[in-house]
């Protein structure tokens with residue numbers, strides 16, 4: 001139970017909303033298995049258990065979870081808003097940042113909570129209305145401006161939902177180090193109806209894919225960013241400008257990220273991971289470590305979403321997570337994983353996993369960026385050298401130029417040079433940003449391919465089993481042997497005809513989604529490649545302009561600066577590649593140790609059973625074997641192995657924290 005005092009201190013608040021069961025679920029004979037108990041508890045029942053199941057007590061997956069608050073089908077939009085987000089309004093007006101997330105699998109009600117419907121609007125509009133009201137109430141001495149933008153992050157690419165034709169937008173850090181989205185539409189209106197129309201229209205622009213659970217399943221994260229700027233009207237008293245930012249995020253369906261923890265018999269490990277979702281989990285977990293100051297490194301750079309939210313997740317800001325589930329029995333697995341994730345939100349440790357192939361590919365991409373940059377540095381250096389030679393050759397003529405004219409042109413050229421220098425550096429940064437996005441897209445592409453293969457394997461496994469069954473049945477029927485085998489054969493025929501298991505259906509559906517995502521990623525990539533090529537062309541044109549407009553010494557300065565920027569970027573990229581490499585090594589080691597550990601447990605089990613056999617049959621044990629047994633028990637009792645494992649896991653986690 002959270003006391004008032006705790007609530008004030010609490011930086012992360014986790015709520016759960018269970019939506020009403022719907023027609024489609026009832027048609028599939030689903031029953032309600034998620035029940036709200038009291039104000040803070042939810043009981044999730046396992047639909048596979050019968051009430052008289054004797055073994056139930058031993059293997060029950062029925063579980064209760066406690067959250068800061070729980071809402072069920074009876075909760076109104078207003079209630080959900082008042083208990084989760086309303087509390088953030090005052091802070092934002094006073095210049096603090098905050099974030100509200102809607103988390104959960106597809107179709108669980110995230111968009112309903114955030115956007116809502118015209119007749120029953122959700123958190124977005126209610127928050128904005130309250131912000132406007134609060135501002136009106138205090139605006140006698142203060143001037144406020146409220147502006148908002150609405151964007152989506154899909155496959156690590158940002159799009160403006162209020163102006164989708166503007167293409168991909170980049171994240172930039174401004175002079176004060178706060179993250180801005182270059183070129184995003186900023187709207188400032190206080191008309192709630194107008195805002196609702198804008199947001200509803202924007203929401204329709206989101207990247208969607210139909211799934212069985214939701215006909216319009218969102219594959220992207222939608223972010224409504226609200227900025228409140230405050231300035232004192234009374235002169236000289238308070239000149240400072242305070243800025244409070246609120247992010248309201250409707251996250252992409254969590255089911256695919258959850259599959260990594262939740263795979264059926266045939267589901268191969270490591271379904272496609274939504275990088276932003278996992279990176280977010282990491283950040284929230286790192287930040288919510290008690291007191292948030294345990295030296296835990298928070299890697300915001302891991303994804304676009306976390307980079308964007310950087311200022312609103314740490315420090316003095318507050319974060320609210322509203323997890324969503326369906327109450328229906330058919331979604332037991334999805335609900336279970338969502339509840340576990342949300343329940344652990346305060347100390348989840350989900351790493352942005354990259355599998356081995358992926359990592360080496362990632363490193364290869366870094367290497368190619370590095371060699372690209374090195375080539376450019378070489379080119380720039382040659383240019384500087386040539387410049388120096390030229391200046392040497394003409395310097396004697398320059399002496400004849402009139403002094404006055406020289407000064408004029410110097411002032412002019414300095415101004416021009418500053419402008420050019422800024423343009424060049426900006427162009428360079430833009431190119432780097434595009435290179436990174438391209439790399440991310442390429443990486444996503446690989447992940448999509450790997451996941452598709454995994455699902456194909458799942459289907460292939462099932463089809464092989466089916467054919468084997470069919471073959472066996474066929475053989476038995478043809479041979480028509482003894483009568484007693486007929487019953488078994490019948491059963492096998494039945495099995496072979498049985499509907500395909502859930503995980504195979506899911507795999508088929510996933511493959512469709514993945515193929516669609518592959519097509520989209522390919523389109524995004526070629527568009528981005530085109531943009532990068534254009535940007536490069538523009539930059540080289542700018543470089544060509546240099547000799548005509550500014551003096552040689554200034555030119556050299558600009559070129560040197562560009563060189564420096566390139567070199568810094570090389571260093572930066574190398575560091576990232578190295579960190580990735582180290583992490584990869586650690587992961588591999590962990591994996592090997594895990595396999596050994598599993599093998600050891602297996603050996604232990606075999607030894608135990610053998611000993612029972614020996615004892616049971618009174619078989620005498622030769623002296624050498626007896627000694628070996630003794631040694632074995634000695635090791636177990638001493639706990640040396642367990643201690644070694646513990647030391648290993650501690651060192652590797654320390655290493656990870658250090659390398660970030």
Ligand SMILES: Nc1ncnc2c1ncn2[C@@H]1O[C@H](COP(=O)(O)OP(=O)(O)OP(=O)(O)O)[C@@H](O)[C@H]1O
Pocket residue numbers: 018019020073104105106107108109110111112113214216217218251252253324
């Ligand atoms: N609390 C609720 N009361 C009434 N209807 C609801 C509620 N929550 C969700 N719904 C309805 O359920 C359907 C699915 O909800 P919604 O689109 O919000 O899911 P979602 O979690 O955003 O899915 P996705 O991740 O696929 O976008 C919608 O038709 C929505 O109107």
